[in-house]
Amino acid sequence: MVWNGYAGKILEVDLTSGTIEPVALDRNMAEQYVGGKGFGIRTIYDRLPVGCDPLGPDNILVFATGPLTGTSAPASGRMELCTKSPATGLWLDSNAGGSFGPELKYAGYDAVVVTGASPSPVLLLIENGSASLVPAGDYWGVDTIETHRRLKETYTIDHKIACIGQSGELLSPLAGVLTEFRSFGRGGAGAVMGSKNLKAVVVNGTGAVMTADTREFSRMVRESTNELSNAPDTGSAKPEFGTNVILSLMDYTGIHPVKNFHQSTLEEKPIDEHDVRNYYERHRACFSCTIRCSKIARVKEGPLKGAFTEGPEYETVWSFGSQCGNTDIPSIIEAEHLCDAYGLDAVSVGNVVGFLMDCFERKLITAAETGGIELTWGNSAAIVEAVHLIGKREGPGREWGQGVRQLEELIPGAQGLGAQVKGLELPAYDPRASKGMALAYATSDRGGCHLRSWPIGEELMNQTNPLGLHTTEFKPEIVKAQQDFYCLVNCSGLCLFAAFTLSLEQIAPLFQSLTGIESFGNAMNLLLAGERVNNLVRLFNLREGLTAAGDTLPERFRTEPLPDGPCKGETVDVLPLIKTYYKIRGWTADGKPTPELLEKLAIPFNPETTRP
Secondary structure (H helix, E strand, O other): OOOOOOOOEEEEEEOOOOEEEEEEOOHHHHHHHOOOHHHHHHHHHHHOOOOOOOOOOOOOEEEEEOOOOOOOOOOOOOEEEEEEOOOOOOEEEEEEOOOHHHHHHHOOOOEEEEEOOOOOOEEEEEEOOEEEEEEOHHHOOOOHHHHHHHHHHHOOOOOEEEEOOHHHHOOOOOEOEEEOOEEEOOOOHHHHHHHOOEEEEEEEOOOOOOOOOHHHHHHHHHHHHHHHHHOHHHHHHHHHHHHHHHHHHHHHOOOOOEOOOOEOOOOOOOOOHHHHHOOEEEEEOOOOOOOOOEEEEEOOOOOOOOOEEEOOOHHHHHHOOHHHOOOOHHHHHHHHHHHHHHOEOHHHHHHHHHHHHHHHHOOOOOHHHOOOOOOOOOOHHHHHHHHHHHHHOOOOHHHHOOOHHHHHHHOOOOOOOOOEEOOEEOOOOOOOOOHHHHHHHHHOOOOOOOOOOOOHHHHHHOOOOOOOOOOOOOHHHHHHHHHHHHHHHHHHOOOHHHHOOOOHHHHHHHHHHHHOOHHHHOHHHHHHHHHHHHHHHHHHHHHOOOOHHHOOOOOHHHHOOOOOOOOOOOOOOOHHHHHHHHHHHOEOOOOOEOHHHHHHOOOOOOHHHOOO
16 A cells, blocks of 8 residues: 555554564555554554553553654654653643654554563664564663764664653653653653663665645645744744743733742742743754754853753753742753653653652651652752652652652652642643633543643633633633544654644645645544544543543632732632533533434444443
């Protein structure tokens, strides 16, 4: 079969037996589930044993590209890593850019499905349609940055790498997977790789992605590239400031959480985008991207002189900044660098440190229990030291590396202090300040996440009709629509930043002219594919034990008003929003997709494998 937009093959890797086998991509799966997250959930839903241990050999890892991955479409370097999360026990897909996804397509594969567990450390080497398992004992215990360097010396600079660091090897649920300084960050996929003794995937390919209608696809690429270049956000703001461009706005509107979500303003001047820009040395872009939102930052003086990172990103400036009552940018740069090196999710790690500082200030823990670290608000040296302990899982870092939900149970008196949903720590938006974000967090399929829906854009930045932060009107409709659209984007290989600017009507012709699949040319059909994937993920989560009670926020956001800032006095009761959201979704009152909805979406439903 001739494939356009797809490589047409999936690589099946059984680490237990050491067998590797390419299989043909199923045409029906491509048309219904598109790629990326869609390929991941269809594979995992069909094959993962119900209730399996996320860190056991039965868990499955799926590296999956989308049809646009590796093409000339702007911002098309993205791919998904899908598995069952050791942090939440539920669904996990984590998205990363860079160049690893395109390289996998050029090597001849749309996805890699990894099962079983190797008896000793290995790496998976994929080169132009051939693949093998290579002993990796010499790389075990080595950080991700040094692993990249050594592997590129062993192979070539053109080989692209996705690998874990020490935190993944030590099975921390905070562990991610680093790929060319981009990261499959959230939810613990790095620990799943570590449990399988898979240190790295190394890919090199010289193939190409075929196009059904080259002239039309090239025309649509030019149009979408021009759109991104001329838009204020993707053409000017993000190229200059990176993801930190919204720092001032989030502070000004009272959305930015401070000191473990207890405040919305700092006692001293908060960090803004201009402060962070002073540390940038150069810009960096992912594959085929004109936005160049990534930055290389370096500390030029002071105790941390020489510290560098690709970033720091907005979420990290928050997690190691105001979340910890800290305004010292060099320490934030160093903390993000350490997270990359150890292979840690910086959002969750900063949450953990802020949570521990909260406990320390309340005298729930003392220096005797922190290894002598004075975890007081704003102690930048303590933040860096804590990241080291979490990364190495040494001393108290062994417990800290379990995440906030576990720490709430382990520290007497700390229950209810955490800011997490379904076991995943919240990112940099206070749900009391944005009722849309409150609902987005509560209904996110992977737990506390802003990348399933970001209604703040509609609440604040819609120039024609901003909805406002504090009203609940239309928020369920916005969240549901964004979740389906963002899901489609995560199936496609496009970056969400491009999707913030491009409309679905602009994206659909890219799909159709690339793949030649007629249904992809219809925007509503594409959106239906996103809805299909989201509902199959919901079925997966339900059978893994999620109930409607899990679609919620920590109680303190309902009972503890914001004490300061523009949103002073705000709380949020998410339950009424949830009820409306379920109705709009076509789910029952207890959050289950109805048989009528599943039939409409052509989802295979087997009640025997779904927990009631």
